Amino acid sequence: MLEKDFRQVSCSTCHQRKENLLGGLGCDEISHIEDHKSCNYYKKNQSLFIEGSYPRGVFCINEGRIKIYKRGNEGKEQIIQIAKGGDLVGFRAMFSEDVYKVSAETLEECNICFISREDFLSLMDSNPTLRKGIIKELSTELADRANFITNMAQKSVRERLAFSLLLLMDIYVGEPINLSREDMANFVGTATETLIRLLKDFKEEAYIETHARKITVLDRNKLMSIAGI
Amino acid sequence: MLEKDFRQVSCSTCHQRKENLLGGLGCDEISHIEDHKSCNYYKKNQSLFIEGSYPRGVFCINEGRIKIYKRGNEGKEQIIQIAKGGDLVGFRAMFSEDVYKVSAETLEECNICFISREDFLSLMDSNPTLRKGIIKELSTELADRANFITNMAQKSVRERLAFSLLLLMDIYVGEPINLSREDMANFVGTATETLIRLLKDFKEEAYIETHARKITVLDRNKLMSIAGI
DNA sequence: CGAGCGATTGAAAAGACTCAACCACCGTGG
DNA sequence: CCACGGTGGTTGAGTCTTTTCAATCGCTCG
Numbered sequence: 001m002l003e004k005d006f007r008q009v010s011c012s013t014c015h016q017r018k019e020n021l022l023g024g025l026g027c028d029e030i031s032h033i034e035d036h037k038s039c040n041y042y043k044k045n046q047s048l049f050i051e052g053s054y055p056r057g058v059f060c061i062n063e064g065r066i067k068i069y070k071r072g073n074e075g076k077e078q079i080i081q082i083a084k085g086g087d088l089v090g091f092r093a094m095f096s097e098d099v100y101k102v103s104a105e106t107l108e109e110c111n112i113c114f115i116s117r118e119d120f121l122s123l124m125d126s127n128p129t130l131r132k133g134i135i136k137e138l139s140t141e142l143a144d145r146a147n148f149i150t151n152m153a154q155k156s157v158r159e160r161l162a163f164s165l166l167l168l169m170d171i172y173v174g175e176p177i178n179l180s181r182e183d184m185a186n187f188v189g190t191a192t193e194t195l196i197r198l199l200k201d202f203k204e205e206a207y208i209e210t211h212a213r214k215i216t217v218l219d220r221n222k223l224m225s226i227a228g229i
Numbered sequence: 230m231l232e233k234d235f236r237q238v239s240c241s242t243c244h245q246r247k248e249n250l251l252g253g254l255g256c257d258e259i260s261h262i263e264d265h266k267s268c269n270y271y272k273k274n275q276s277l278f279i280e281g282s283y284p285r286g287v288f289c290i291n292e293g294r295i296k297i298y299k300r301g302n303e304g305k306e307q308i309i310q311i312a313k314g315g316d317l318v319g320f321r322a323m324f325s326e327d328v329y330k331v332s333a334e335t336l337e338e339c340n341i342c343f344i345s346r347e348d349f350l351s352l353m354d355s356n357p358t359l360r361k362g363i364i365k366e367l368s369t370e371l372a373d374r375a376n377f378i379t380n381m382a383q384k385s386v387r388e389r390l391a392f393s394l395l396l397l398m399d400i401y402v403g404e405p406i407n408l409s410r411e412d413m414a415n416f417v418g419t420a421t422e423t424l425i426r427l428l429k430d431f432k433e434e435a436y437i438e439t440h441a442r443k444i445t446v447l448d449r450n451k452l453m454s455i456a457g458i
Numbered sequence: 459c460g461a462g463c464g465a466t467t468g469a470a471a472a473g474a475c476t477c478a479a480c481c482a483c484c485g486t487g488g
Numbered sequence: 489c490c491a492c493g494g495t496g497g498t499t500g501a502g503t504c505t506t507t508t509c510a511a512t513c514g515c516t517c518g
Contacts, residue, residue: 070375072383073457080375092368095361101372131360132324138367139321143330145374146299146309152381153418154301157474181497189382191475196498212483213497228302386506410465420507425466441515442465 008039009062009113016062016086021137024129032119039113048104048112049090055100057116058091064110065171067183070102079187080145082107082171091120092138107179155228157190161198162226164188165208169217176214237268238291238342245291245315250366253358261348268342277333277341278319284329286345287320293339294400296412299331308416309374311336311400320349320363336408384457386419390427391455393417394437398446405443 011017011034012027025033039062042048048059048066061083068081068089080102083089093100094117124131151160164187168177179187185195199215202208207219207226217223240246240263241256254262268291271277277288277295290312297310297318309331312318322329323346353360380389393416397406408416414424428444431437436448436455446452 070379072379074383076383078379078382080378092371094368095364096368096372097365098369098372102375125357128354135324135364135367136326138364138371139323139325140327142321142367142371142374143325143327145371145378146331148378149309149374149381149418150299150301150307152378153307154303154305189378192496193476193498194474200498421464422466422508423506429466 020086021088021133033115036119037113037115042106042110042112044106044108046106049100050103052099055090055093057114058120059089060113061085061087062111062113065107066104067107068102068104077186084171152189157194158198159227160188162223165217166223176216178214249315250317250362262344265348266342266344271335271339271341273335273337275335278329279332280330281328284319284322286343287349288318289342290314290316291340291342294336295333296336297331297333306415313400381418386423387427388456389417391452394446395452405445407443
């Protein structure tokens with residue numbers, strides 16, 4: 001269904017760009033990126049980058065969703081974040097001058113542009129708006145992660161699931177949440193079986209409904225009260 | 230013992246500054262800060278800032294340790310980070326143009342300088358080195374927190390305790406770890422009683438020794454293997 | 459010396475995980 | 489067209505870690 005979009009995207013007309021961190025660029029800057037970026041189609045479950053490799057640039061998601069995750073000692077994934085169209089991904093490691101500490105993989109078919117490290121950094125040097133946007137973004141995510149840590153440490157799995165479903169609603173706007181049970185468990189931070197049992201509870205209590213793997217939230221307020229918001 | 234340091238500190242001779250993010254400042258910049266900063270002595274358990282308030286500047290710790298924490302729904306603290314002499318604290322919320330999402334409180338007697346928001350931001354505008362340092366710091370902490378989240382989600386309390394003790398060794402260099410059991414439990418993310426029981430285990434297995442509340446690590450390697458490093 | 463807080467211990471309960479089995483759907487190849 | 493194999497989803501049962509609640513201890517500070 002997305003076939004029409006799976007081709008070279010133009011930054012100058014890209015609606016995603018206008019809303020994201022690159023929204024404040026000038027015409028000359030855009031045309032420079034336009035000439036230097038590459039634009040690629042990704043299949044489901046394809047890797048963008050993996051933990052331990054060196055960053056070569058940033059990914060600008062045009063269409064599709066990707067998971068950012070970290071592997072624990074037993075190889076189990078912990079999903080840290082799910083990014084969607086419009087999000088910039090992979091720039092953190094570039095700044096820390098270190099290898100990636102997380103991995104990124106598509107959750108569905110994606111269309112993603114790539115801007116090289118050099119181009120992006122020089123853009124940042126010359127554009128204070130972009131710079132401030134990046135710093136603000138980093139700071140906001142830092143606060144999000146402090147919250148994530150606190151949730152992990154103090155909330156029950158049931159509470160975390162409610163919280164996660166609310167987060168996922170903002171990532172799957174206007175469509176049902178569509179994640180494998182395993183990915184969802186790795187996002188909530190629990191075992192797949194536990195996740196399934198709790199989803200069943202929520203379904204029986206009519207907070208959500210499911211069609212195959214797809215989940216629709218029916219009672220947002222109730223989930224908020226369970227999550228403790 | 231620290232009485233001698235509890236007075237006005239000079240940035241130009243401050244050893245902490247030379248090692249931290251402000252190490253790359255020029256003479257004129259330093260003297261400007263020198264004139265505008267304030268320097269304060271804090272007692273133990275004093276608050277630097279609390280969640281929900283607006284940031285008015287950054288704190289530069291000259292001496293002493295502070296905890297950065299977030300309160301969960303039941304009011305329980307989750308310690309996100311422990312900062313020590315030389316660390317800059319409280320600048321993240323300044324960039325996100327939002328209220329603090331965490332609180333900060335001294336763990337012991339401290340000597341802390343304060344630089345106003347305006348001074349710090351103008352310094353950042355004019356000094357690319359500082360700017361890059363800040364961005365790098367934010368990125369590094371983001372990676373640390375991804376790791377923290379993964380630990381919380383996947384490791385047992387025993388493993389997390391071993392990991393936390395190793396982190397604390399780097400914060401209490403050359404002296405025993407000195408935290409209340411409750412603070413330590415809130416750092417590890419567990420109940421105080423559970424923490425105490427596990428400390429007892431570690432003591433019986435001779436990985437650590439304790440004198441009153443103070444903890445000395447005896448077998449670093451063993452802790453590393455327990456933590457899974 | 460007494461109050462009170464932090465530290466410690468014990469016992470019971472609860473939450474979550476593991477393991478094992480089963481089901482359901484889907485695409486493939488005969 | 490259908491049997492087959494495989495993956496992902498679901499369920500059950502038992503176990504174990506961790507929490508909770510309650511009680512005691514011990515030290516420090518007025």
